[in-house]
Amino acid sequence: MLHPVILSGGSGTRLWPLSRQNQPKQFLALVGDHSLYQETVLRASRLPDAQAPVTVCADEHRFMVGEQLQGIGVPSGGILLEPLARSTAPAIALAALHVLAKDADATMLVMPADHLIDDADAFGAAVEAAAALAREGWLVTFGITPDYPETGYGYILRGAALGEAGYRVARFVEKPDLATAERYLAEGGYAWNSGMFLFRAQAYLDELGRHAPAILGAARAAYAAAEADLDFTRIGREAFAASPSDSIDYAVMEKTDRAAVVPVSCGWSDIGSWSSLWSVAERDDGGNRYEGDVIAVDTRDSLVRASERRMIATIGVEDLVIVDTADATLVARKDRVQDVKAVVDRLKAAGRSEHLFHRKVYRPWGSYDSIAVGPRFQVKRIVVKPGAALSLQKHAHRAEHWIVVSGVAEVTCDDKVFELRENQSTYIPLGSVHRLRNRGSEPVELIEVQSGSYLGEDDIVRLEDVYGRS
Amino acid sequence: MLHPVILSGGSGTRLWPLSRQNQPKQFLALVGDHSLYQETVLRASRLPDAQAPVTVCADEHRFMVGEQLQGIGVPSGGILLEPLARSTAPAIALAALHVLAKDADATMLVMPADHLIDDADAFGAAVEAAAALAREGWLVTFGITPDYPETGYGYILRGAALGEAGYRVARFVEKPDLATAERYLAEGGYAWNSGMFLFRAQAYLDELGRHAPAILGAARAAYAAAEADLDFTRIGREAFAASPSDSIDYAVMEKTDRAAVVPVSCGWSDIGSWSSLWSVAERDDGGNRYEGDVIAVDTRDSLVRASERRMIATIGVEDLVIVDTADATLVARKDRVQDVKAVVDRLKAAGRSEHLFHRKVYRPWGSYDSIAVGPRFQVKRIVVKPGAALSLQKHAHRAEHWIVVSGVAEVTCDDKVFELRENQSTYIPLGSVHRLRNRGSEPVELIEVQSGSYLGEDDIVRLEDVYGRS
Numbered sequence: 001m002l003h004p005v006i007l008s009g010g011s012g013t014r015l016w017p018l019s020r021q022n023q024p025k026q027f028l029a030l031v032g033d034h035s036l037y038q039e040t041v042l043r044a045s046r047l048p049d050a051q052a053p054v055t056v057c058a059d060e061h062r063f064m065v066g067e068q069l070q071g072i073g074v075p076s077g078g079i080l081l082e083p084l085a086r087s088t089a090p091a092i093a094l095a096a097l098h099v100l101a102k103d104a105d106a107t108m109l110v111m112p113a114d115h116l117i118d119d120a121d122a123f124g125a126a127v128e129a130a131a132a133l134a135r136e137g138w139l140v141t142f143g144i145t146p147d148y149p150e151t152g153y154g155y156i157l158r159g160a161a162l163g164e165a166g167y168r169v170a171r172f173v174e175k176p177d178l179a180t181a182e183r184y185l186a187e188g189g190y191a192w193n194s195g196m197f198l199f200r201a202q203a204y205l206d207e208l209g210r211h212a213p214a215i216l217g218a219a220r221a222a223y224a225a226a227e228a229d230l231d232f233t234r235i236g237r238e239a240f241a242a243s244p245s246d247s248i249d250y251a252v253m254e255k256t257d258r259a260a261v262v263p264v265s266c267g268w269s270d271i272g273s274w275s276s277l278w279s280v281a282e283r284d285d286g287g288n289r290y291e292g293d294v295i296a297v298d299t300r301d302s303l304v305r306a307s308e309r310r311m312i313a314t315i316g317v318e319d320l321v322i323v324d325t326a327d328a329t330l331v332a333r334k335d336r337v338q339d340v341k342a343v344v345d346r347l348k349a350a351g352r353s354e355h356l357f358h359r360k361v362y363r364p365w366g367s368y369d370s371i372a373v374g375p376r377f378q379v380k381r382i383v384v385k386p387g388a389a390l391s392l393q394k395h396a397h398r399a400e401h402w403i404v405v406s407g408v409a410e411v412t413c414d415d416k417v418f419e420l421r422e423n424q425s426t427y428i429p430l431g432s433v434h435r436l437r438n439r440g441s442e443p444v445e446l447i448e449v450q451s452g453s454y455l456g457e458d459d460i461v462r463l464e465d466v467y468g469r470s
Numbered sequence: 471m472l473h474p475v476i477l478s479g480g481s482g483t484r485l486w487p488l489s490r491q492n493q494p495k496q497f498l499a500l501v502g503d504h505s506l507y508q509e510t511v512l513r514a515s516r517l518p519d520a521q522a523p524v525t526v527c528a529d530e531h532r533f534m535v536g537e538q539l540q541g542i543g544v545p546s547g548g549i550l551l552e553p554l555a556r557s558t559a560p561a562i563a564l565a566a567l568h569v570l571a572k573d574a575d576a577t578m579l580v581m582p583a584d585h586l587i588d589d590a591d592a593f594g595a596a597v598e599a600a601a602a603l604a605r606e607g608w609l610v611t612f613g614i615t616p617d618y619p620e621t622g623y624g625y626i627l628r629g630a631a632l633g634e635a636g637y638r639v640a641r642f643v644e645k646p647d648l649a650t651a652e653r654y655l656a657e658g659g660y661a662w663n664s665g666m667f668l669f670r671a672q673a674y675l676d677e678l679g680r681h682a683p684a685i686l687g688a689a690r691a692a693y694a695a696a697e698a699d700l701d702f703t704r705i706g707r708e709a710f711a712a713s714p715s716d717s718i719d720y721a722v723m724e725k726t727d728r729a730a731v732v733p734v735s736c737g738w739s740d741i742g743s744w745s746s747l748w749s750v751a752e753r754d755d756g757g758n759r760y761e762g763d764v765i766a767v768d769t770r771d772s773l774v775r776a777s778e779r780r781m782i783a784t785i786g787v788e789d790l791v792i793v794d795t796a797d798a799t800l801v802a803r804k805d806r807v808q809d810v811k812a813v814v815d816r817l818k819a820a821g822r823s824e825h826l827f828h829r830k831v832y833r834p835w836g837s838y839d840s841i842a843v844g845p846r847f848q849v850k851r852i853v854v855k856p857g858a859a860l861s862l863q864k865h866a867h868r869a870e871h872w873i874v875v876s877g878v879a880e881v882t883c884d885d886k887v888f889e890l891r892e893n894q895s896t897y898i899p900l901g902s903v904h905r906l907r908n909r910g911s912e913p914v915e916l917i918e919v920q921s922g923s924y925l926g927e928d929d930i931v932r933l934e935d936v937y938g939r940s
Binding site for chain 1: 487765767768779780781782783784785786787790792794796797798799800801802803805806807809810812813816817824839841842843844845846847849851869871873875876892893895897915917919921922
């Protein structure tokens, strides 16, 4: 049976300011209504014989993964939480151990969470061909038939044919310069290394054990030390930390003599930058892609994204990427967007937070958005999901006013528990033990006005928490 | 005696999105800490023999004028409120009548409120020379010695010399094309028409009566019908509406044989566009002017203004104007900024409000800013100035929660009057007659959460108002 494995470990900042460390690009709806992660899950789920997908992700993204799975109604085959990043070879080993525990003959389809595939039929046919090779013991990588001499990807040179649709891998090559890439295209037989794989779980572990035994050992120990936490499988930190950090390409694929490649042309993109998003997006006659409230005058070949309650006007510009968010706007030449890294580096160096969080912050119980700040106050817009509850908590430095604007909240304040409905308010004095809960079926939305001498997120003592954070 | 007259009637949108109809560019601090209007008032006040300045402005800007005068501690010589715009000839006539009522021999220095002058000494010397000519009965215009062949201004050709520093006006010429402007500079004797004038008030009225008697008649009638309203002189609407709309140039200066010009080189700019602001601003080695929180990578010859609580990052761009506000961001090529008019036209055509108001709206009592909106609620951040009071009012469709975050508010709610201090809150039920007042010496800041089925600004019944709005 085919077990999709979604690698969602990336915390890429190449799509900053939309992508932030706590909400990286795989969780963003960049094209259409679903996030790239959701698109990947849906794509995998529609394949014949596909089992519930296994997700490997960073600990800090667990609630986002859970919520996004729920949002598309796809049952989870497991959410494995990496305590720290160790690249793809160890992550895939964890997933292999996880699926083997349920299915001794499991075949895995490994897909990064942040790729886009336009032609699902072509991809499905390639998966079928790869599955046939995997049954023969091959470790199959998907090679994207190149459209143009891209210098940002590694390439795979195919060798002898294996049946009708596959080949032995002759050679993996690093990102080439432009002349070399052009030569690859002219010569033929080269494909882009997509980072997607298909193999029997046991075959992967066998080859990993042969070529990178330290990774296999660490992954086995870390998986054995895993603990269940709600819907999540929390991988053992100490054992996993001991694993070498290496990619599946370096650790296994480039070393094994069982590497095969299935070439495919399926409208694949890894959306590695704003310019690549522009190039895959539908555009108007002027070559522009607009999202949100945009008024454009004489604008060409640009990507413009406005954010909620804000408009962007452009005049006489071309080849720009303009991306607006609640707290930061990027204006970049389209061929310079890779330097967004330089901006993120400056944010890091200055100890700022615009690369870590959006102004609106997601939490397991919902979200909050800091809509105003002053010297001794802060105003937050808070949404609590149906059935969710914030922790039972108290603050040492702030009092809070809560005004419910929709839904029905259950409020605990010291020894009292009461309901608060639309247009009702309450006051949480400094030091009071309090909790906010939504027992209804609609979201609760409320405005919180904090007042006090210190208003940092760290002024919180959690006495009880349904999400294990106390 | 010299009576400065500040013409503040403009509602220019050429500096949109910073400039809005209810807060046009003369009231913005574009260069330095003071607004252009304040700079103009201060410049005039420092001249020898200068009397308190008279301001002519639109009715809707009266509180901003009052507040900005107060902000620089300059006493007002009168604030004349135009009920509607009739261009400069009628406006100057109103000011002439106003100063003549106090001083039968008054000399007027007429200055648009939105010009920048770098070299106050050179300007002072030109005023002195102009005053000498005005005493001889000349109507003097200030001609700016051109630095370059600008095609956006009219030009004045000087004729015979009048003493050491002035000339008769030989001819006014319309905005030239580039070749013509280049010829003007090569020939010499041409100056930019600055829109600043100096003359005896009676001399102006005499010439106006001679060349545009309908304007004089309407201005006399409108001034006679004026009513005092707090510190303002509210010009009679019906009589003023009957005036032809014409500029002083067309109505008087081009027709009179008493027109003189004093050439001056004083670092003058009318800041007629974002590119002209860029050209007068101090810039870094890369030719950039940054205001606010800007992170720029490889950026050249650009003007970038971030707004409060928001950052702008730029990468690899040049010759751009990027101006951010709470609800709109402009990204324009610097040589295309005049087309901001096209954006404003689209906003008008769509019945929007981003050309009329900022998100933060100034009122005679302070300001409000709509920091969040939802289907049945709105959150406002409200500041009430010391000594100020909102109207005694009620709403048909909304209840309000008020939480004071600084200062001490006096709250009236039906038959109760009470104080509300920092971290205290109250509830104004739907239909209650209520008022908010600041009797203290510090601003009151509060958060208002409105809840109801309709939340428009027009759901208000004013029962009493200290600003005459009930």
